[in-house]
Amino acid sequence: MSGNLENALKVGPEQARYASILEKGMYLGLVLLLLTFLVYALGVIKPYIPIGEISRYWGLNVHDYLQQANIEDGWGWLRMLRYGDFLNFIGITVLAGVSIICYLAIVPLLFKNNDKIYVVLALLEVVALSLAASGILTVGH
Amino acid sequence: MNADKRYWTFGVVCLFLIFSFVYPAYAEGVAHTSAEVANGHAWWFWPLLLLVVTFAMGIFAVLGGVGGGVLFVPIISGFFPFHLDFVRGTGLLVALSGALAAGPGLLKLNLASLRLAIPVALIASTFAIIGAMIGLALPTNIVQICLGATIIGICFLMVLAKKSEHPDVPKADRLSSVLRIYGVYQEISTRQVVDWKIHRTPLGLCLFIVIGIMAGMFGLGAGWANVPVLNLVMGAPLKISVATSKFLLSITDTSAAWIYINKGCVIPMMVVPSLVGIMLGSFVGVRLLVITKPTVIRWLVIAMLAFSGIRALLKGFGI
Numbered sequence: 001m002s003g004n005l006e007n008a009l010k011v012g013p014e015q016a017r018y019a020s021i022l023e024k025g026m027y028l029g030l031v032l033l034l035l036t037f038l039v040y041a042l043g044v045i046k047p048y049i050p051i052g053e054i055s056r057y058w059g060l061n062v063h064d065y066l067q068q069a070n071i072e073d074g075w076g077w078l079r080m081l082r083y084g085d086f087l088n089f090i091g092i093t094v095l096a097g098v099s100i101i102c103y104l105a106i107v108p109l110l111f112k113n114n115d116k117i118y119v120v121l122a123l124l125e126v127v128a129l130s131l132a133a134s135g136i137l138t139v140g141h
Numbered sequence: 142m143n144a145d146k147r148y149w150t151f152g153v154v155c156l157f158l159i160f161s162f163v164y165p166a167y168a169e170g171v172a173h174t175s176a177e178v179a180n181g182h183a184w185w186f187w188p189l190l191l192l193v194v195t196f197a198m199g200i201f202a203v204l205g206g207v208g209g210g211v212l213f214v215p216i217i218s219g220f221f222p223f224h225l226d227f228v229r230g231t232g233l234l235v236a237l238s239g240a241l242a243a244g245p246g247l248l249k250l251n252l253a254s255l256r257l258a259i260p261v262a263l264i265a266s267t268f269a270i271i272g273a274m275i276g277l278a279l280p281t282n283i284v285q286i287c288l289g290a291t292i293i294g295i296c297f298l299m300v301l302a303k304k305s306e307h308p309d310v311p312k313a314d315r316l317s318s319v320l321r322i323y324g325v326y327q328e329i330s331t332r333q334v335v336d337w338k339i340h341r342t343p344l345g346l347c348l349f350i351v352i353g354i355m356a357g358m359f360g361l362g363a364g365w366a367n368v369p370v371l372n373l374v375m376g377a378p379l380k381i382s383v384a385t386s387k388f389l390l391s392i393t394d395t396s397a398a399w400i401y402i403n404k405g406c407v408i409p410m411m412v413v414p415s416l417v418g419i420m421l422g423s424f425v426g427v428r429l430l431v432i433t434k435p436t437v438i439r440w441l442v443i444a445m446l447a448f449s450g451i452r453a454l455l456k457g458f459g460i
Contacts, residue, residue, distance in 0.1 A: 005334065008325040015248050015255040022391070023245035030238070037413040054410050055184040055222075061281060062226040066405045073405040088409035089402075092234065095241060096402060099395045106255075117320060118259060125263050125392070132270045132399035 014106040014113075021105050025098025033091030040084035048083035074135035100129045187221060192414040195235075199422020204433055205442030207299075208390065209419040210236030210362025212442070215292045215449035218285070219456065223411060225281050225288075229360030230406030231415050233398040236362030238416050239423070240390035252384035257322050257339070257377065262389055264346050265353035265363070266396035272357025273400035285457030288359050292450030295365050296443050302369050310376035313338040326381065337378050345375040357397035362390055 011019070039045055049057065049069055057065045066073055071080075080086040103126045110118045131137060195209075198216065202209045214232040218225050247253035276284055313323060323338040339345075348370045356363040367386035371377045377385065401407065 005325070009251065009327055009334070011249060011251050012255070015251075018255055019245040019248035022241065022248070026238075026241040026245065029241070033413060033416070037409060040409060051410070052184050054408065055187065058187075058223045058227055058408055058411065061224050062277075062404055062406045065224075065226075071405060074403045085409055088413065089407070092402065092407060092409075092412065095234070095238060096395050096398050098241070099392050118256070121259050121263055125259070125266065128263065128267050128270065129392075129396055129399070132266075132396045133403075135403040137270060137274060137400060138403070 014109040017109060018102045018106050021102045022098060025094060025101060029091050029094035029098065031091075032094055033088060036084075036087040036091055040088055043084070045082070045084035045087065047085040048080055049085060073138070097133065100126055100133070103129070187223075188410050188414045191217070191221065191411065192418045195415045195418025196422040196425075199419040199424075200426040200429060201422075201438065201442055201445070202419070203423050203426025204429060204438035207442055208236055208362040208364040208387075209239050209423070210360070210390075210394070211292075211295065211365050212446070213415065213419070214360050215288065215446065215453055217415075218288070219449045219452035223408075225284060226277070226401075226404075226406045227408050227411055229276065230398070230401035230404075231408075231411045232360035232362070233394050233401055234407070234412055235415050235419050236360075236390055237394040237398055239362075239419065240387055240394060242420065244388040244391045247384040247388050250384075251324070251326050252380055253388035254322070254324050254377075254381055254385050256320065256324070257371070257381070257385050258389050258392070260320060260322075260346065261349050261371075261385075262392040265349045265356070265367075265389065265393040268350045268353030269357035269393050269397040270400055272354035273360075273397040274357075275354070276358035276360070277400065277404055277406075282457045282459065284358070285453050287457075289450045289452070289454030289457055291355060291359060291361070292446055292453060296447045296450065298365065298369065299439070299443050299446075302373070304368075304379055305372060306379050307335065307337075308372060308376040308378070310338050310340045312340065314340045314342050316342040324381070326378075328380075335378055337381055339375040339377050341374055341376070345370055348374060353393060356393050357400070360397065360401065363393060364390060 040047055041051070043051070048071070057069055060068065065071070071077075077086045077089045081090075103122050107119055107122050107126075110122060194216070195213065198212045199209060202212055210232050213235050214228055217223065217232070218228040221228070223231075244253065248255065279287075317323070317339045320342075322342070323336075325334060325336050327334050348366075352363045352366040352370065355361065355366070364386050367389055368379075368382050371382035371386060372379050
């Protein structure tokens, strides 16, 4: 195989960095999700909604669920981390947040390669994902 | 990871799940002789059934060549007592986890293209946010009707859409040239080196507006639409299209998932069994792939989807 072809087949540095961070974040998120679920399901830490009462809520729409269970939306779960059920949100947040980290991590490489268009596109994606994650964009039934 | 390690991981996760369900169910039974009932069953019946059904779904998804998300939302919302809000939130997390699990490997193999994914993801994820907001603002019956119609549309797409291994792209368009969206990959089986480029980029990007809205609105994932657009419209080779689509879901579904998470549409007792069920099912599905006939399974998946689509329509109309 010629050197040129070998180079062409090689994964670009920004793609390699993105993949590496995505992989670590995915494993971290999954492990946290499984461990916190174990803590929740085994009752190691008391849940906010008793495990036997959860079926009262899953048939309601989200508005009624939050109201009847007296749960805050948005990042309100951070204040409820002392409960076993809300601990599960740590793993979920890692899984949902890892892409933002990946994008931020490749920006310096794109910048170094003078890839201005992709720097702008990557930063716009960070803005879009951060806006979605912030909880500013709210809707209701 | 070698086969032994995989079997160990599989066994440990199965044990973990069995223990996670059996212990609280037992403890609850001891504490309250009249345990809470949901639709005539003890509370743990539905999460346990969810685990079993998503396990089967994971197998069928792999064998039928579809993503878990597209099966999850119509089937679970049609036949389980969970509200559509929670099913969509969970569906997005299921699709997201599948994409996160596959994404790193596909990027490292150079099958998923980051240069192709970045502009497409920006459009799809932005409109997935809008789709999620529309989906959460509309009355549930309207979303059910639209979901039913979309699922039936997906069935037609699965039946009618052709795939092209190496689409003919005579000349890259101006936009894709400016963005330098092209690449080279090697077919592992034949050692053939394939140069690829794309065309009709503006049209493809416009179609991702619609795909993003639908992904966010219904929590479906969007592989069923990503692949035809990347492959047939934009002319990316099938392998690049499938891999980039899978990776793309990790970004599109992230944006929509955040809207559902922040709205409160996440119940861990639904999310974790679904996620683990689909992942274990996919693991078994990959093993079964060598001994089953994918065509038969694909028709079975289409039939299951059509049935769930009709069920969603009927539910939406209150029938």
